[in-house]
Amino acid sequence: MSSIQWQFPRALEDEAIYILRETAAQFERPAILFSGGKDSITLVRLAQKAFYPGKIPFPLLHVDTGHNFPETIEFRDWLVESLGLELIVRNVQDSIDQGKVKEETGKYASRNALQTVTLLDAIEELKFDACIGGARRDEEKARAKERIFSVRDEFGQWNAKIQRPELFDMLNGKINIGENVRVFPISNWTELDVWNYIREEELKIPSIYFSHEREIIERDGMYWPYSPFLNTTEDEIPFRSKVRFRTVGDMTCTAAVQSDADKLEDIIREILAAKISERGARIDDKRSEAAMEKRKQAGYF
């Protein structure tokens, strides 16, 4: 483990803490968008460090699609309890019941796109002026163009063509009424940086990141977790296998990888050797070449 690829670059932590403090200082009502995934867990740790010995001065907002892995929800509740955080949950099911969005149909149905509406409603209802997210620029090519303070209009839309220039480390959080900002403190981190950070900081993460036995089906060359939320065809027979998840989204849009990795060291070793990118396991990105950019324009984070 002497190799440099096992070391977390500490400059990235200094940068992220700086961004979180700017957010607390420049906005009236920020919130952390918390999904229970490793990136948002990292954000919580950074916020804890940024304001210590004070408390984290923002609540966590979780947009619950209802299709989460139960292990993620269990972890979320444990983390909130153990750190004494404030958690706000808004449900996609409510948006469906209110007729604001329509459930997708067919075997690829997912609530991933639906959650944007619930998120925008929550921002409006709770009057958040800054939402802190764990998105990273290395994840996806549209995200590579994203700012650290990303201004969204009244409809939550991202306009890539008129982004504010960000110079040196100066962040301009001044906005007009109706606008809000998405803040991305770990913009410059890579997947490997996040894992090395989790290892060095000895952070707890949901169990599904580690190898476990689970019912899966095979579709389009990927392993999908079998669940009541997944619409399957007759010839898709679930079977048990040892898998883990490299990225955690909904049960309907996150593919598993076959793996025996049950320790962080093994996970990092797997990533170093991986031939497939992290978001290669995100079925939601595969819809088209510009799937992410289009979702971001609509207000996705």
Next chain:
Amino acid sequence: MDVLRITTSGSVDDGKSTLIGRLLYDTKSITQDKMEALQAASKRKGLDFTDLSLLTDGLIAEREQGITIDVAHIYFSTPNRKYIIADTPGHFEYTRNMVTGASTAQVSLILIDARKGIVEQTYRHYFIACMLRIPHLVVCINKMDLVEYDEARFNQIVEDFQQLLKGSHYEDKVVKFIPISSLYGENVVTRTDKIGWYKGQPLLEYLEAIQFDQDDKQHPARFPVQYVIRPKTEQHHDFRGFAGKVASGSFHKGAEIVSLPNGQRSRIKTIEQFDRQLDAAHATESIVITLEDEIDISRGNLLVTPDAIPEGKKELTAQICWMDQQKLTSGKTCLLQHGANRIKAKVQQLHHVIEVTTGRVEEKTEMGLNDIGRITLRTAQPVFADSYQANPANGTFILVDEFSNATVAVGFVE
């Protein structure tokens, strides 16, 4: 593990995106699924080769037009260090994006098409590197395959470029020239026999060996207070900590500090980083400082050491890059953001605009989008900036429009 930040600029056809794609490909930073997506996209465009530039042009509009519009950040690492490339467009109308991408860079990578030599955009990229005083300059002379790997052609371009360096701060620094072909991956990561006359390092090998400037640590100590931490809990009832990132220099436990603008003095009681106590903190570190005395300090104050107190000025002359559609004329008011401080400011005088491709100075009464010029500002309160040349980390500011709230300019204090 250290992080090397690079900015690249290139014209539409310089092969800049191809070069970055090549760096990623040859360092095995592109995964199989991304490669497959790239091959499929190339095929759809009717190309008979894999277009590595599709990797960096992330927006629909960019792929449509085949150009880079906005800054893209690209990451790769070697067993030696982590790299962040800010890939910026080269065209005049995106000068502000170039300045943005260059602002955090330690290395400026300029690409020249071997067939064309130095063109208008080369001057622009070079001017920006000079204005930002980017520590390292690397000039890649690309498309050597299209000039039959001609050594004389390479030497001619090097000689032309060296003329530019005269009188700049690069004159006494190492400026590296490398002949490459990014399309064929020659001298990018690996050497090639075809350019056997070139005895120097390939690009990546050169980048791997770049030593970091420790300048920030030697500069005067500057600590802009970002946020005051007051937990008011039972356990930390009287705790009052000043959170921020050391901009330059070092701060030591027990040492005397001066708080600006009010000039009050105290001593550093503790320097903290989460639950750890430090003896000293240096440039770029995010820390919390507590003081021996209860003095009035809030966000926007600047802590310095008594041996190097910056002068507070209500009149600042600076070089700026104007970044807004609406033109700048003298008399305009805006907010000046310096560190964690925002102060009302008025443009008192617009001295001149610089034609960056020739260096010619022109007296003008207004500045348009992407113009670079020199202005004098008057501020409502004193600004404790250093000159950019003496201490870059405390020598820049941005201007924010009071009505649109947009970032309309970046400035470099004289």
